[in-house]
Amino acid sequence: MSHAAQIDKLMERASALLEATDYLPCEAACVQALELARQDGDYDRIARIMMPLQEARRQRRQIAEDAGVFVLTGHHRKPEEILDKHPAGCLLLTDPPYTAEDERALRALARQRNCFVEIQRMDRCELRSAFLAGLEQRGDAALARIDHAQPVEQKIDSLLDRLDYIGDHEIAHQRLAEWSRAAARNRLK
Numbered sequence: 001m002s003h004a005a006q007i008d009k010l011m012e013r014a015s016a017l018l019e020a021t022d023y024l025p026c027e028a029a030c031v032q033a034l035e036l037a038r039q040d041g042d043y044d045r046i047a048r049i050m051m052p053l054q055e056a057r058r059q060r061r062q063i064a065e066d067a068g069v070f071v072l073t074g075h076h077r078k079p080e081e082i083l084d085k086h087p088a089g090c091l092l093l094t095d096p097p098y099t100a101e102d103e104r105a106l107r108a109l110a111r112q113r114n115c116f117v118e119i120q121r122m123d124r125c126e127l128r129s130a131f132l133a134g135l136e137q138r139g140d141a142a143l144a145r146i147d148h149a150q151p152v153e154q155k156i157d158s159l160l161d162r163l164d165y166i167g168d169h170e171i172a173h174q175r176l177a178e179w180s181r182a183a184a185r186n187r188l189k
Contacts (some may be wrong), residue, residue, distance in 0.1 A: 003040045007033045007049075014052050024114045027056035031065075063116040064090050072098065079106040083115055093121040139169025152183045 001009075010033040017026035037045040067088035076097040083106070094101055099138035103121040110117045122130065142162040146155055156179050159172060166172050 004042065004045070007036050007042070007045050009073050010036075011045075011049065011052070012014045014056075018052050018056060021059070023056045023059040024116070027060060028111065030056060031066075061118050064088055064118040064127060067116065069076065076102075079109040082106060083109055083113055083117070086117065087113070088116040090118045091120070093119065095121050095123040135167045136167065139166040141171045142166045142169070143172055143175060152179050152186065155179050156183060 012030045014026045014029040014033065017023075017029060030049050034046060034049050034053065037049060056087075067086075067090075068089040070086050071092045071094065072082060073094035074097070079102070082091065082160065091106070093106070098121055100121065103119055107119050109115075110119065142159070142165065145162075146158045148155065150158075156176065159176050159179070163172070163176070
C-alpha cells in the first residue's frame with residue numbers, strides 16, 4: 001500500500017475518532033499520517049491533516065486544563081510515578097531537576113497511556129520571564145478595566161484598589177502619579 005493510501009486510511013479513521021470524541025487515538029492517527037506525508041513531501045496532505053490534529057490537540061489541552069496545573073520541582077520523579085499521580089493535567093517540569101530527556105520520556109509515556117496531559121519544562125530563566133510577563137499582563141488588564149471616562153479621583157481610587165494585586169507594574173504607577181497630579185491641579189482651581 002502506498003503512503004498516500006495509508007495516509008488517507010489513517011485520516012478516515014482520525015475523522016471517525018474525532019466525531020466520536022475519541023481525541024487521543026485521533027491525535028495518534030494524525031501524527032502517524034503526518035509522519036508519512038512528511039516522508040513523501042506531500043504538503044497537500046500535510047495541510048489536510050492539520051485541522052483534525054489541531055482539534056484533537058485542542059480538546060486534549062482543554063481536558064488537561066480542566067484537571068489543573070501541577071508544578072513538579074524539587075524531588076525528581078520517574079515518568080511512571082508522575083503519570084500515576086497526574087493522569088490528566090498541565091504538568092510544569094522545572095529544570096533542574098528535570099531535563100529535556102525527562103520531558104520527552106514523560107510525553108512518550110503519556111501518549112502510550114492515553115493521558116490527557118500537557119507537558120512543559122522551564123528552567124529558572126524561563127520561569128522568571130513567565131512570572132514577570134504574568135505580572136505585566138495583570139497590570140495591563142487592571143489598567144484596561146478602569147473606566148477612563150470617570151472623574152480622575154475615581155480612576156485613582158480604582159487603581160489604588162488594584163495596586164497591591166498588580167505588583168510593580170510601571171505604567172500603573174506612572175498613571176497613578178499622573179492622575180494624582182491632575183486631581184491636585186483640579187483642587188487648586
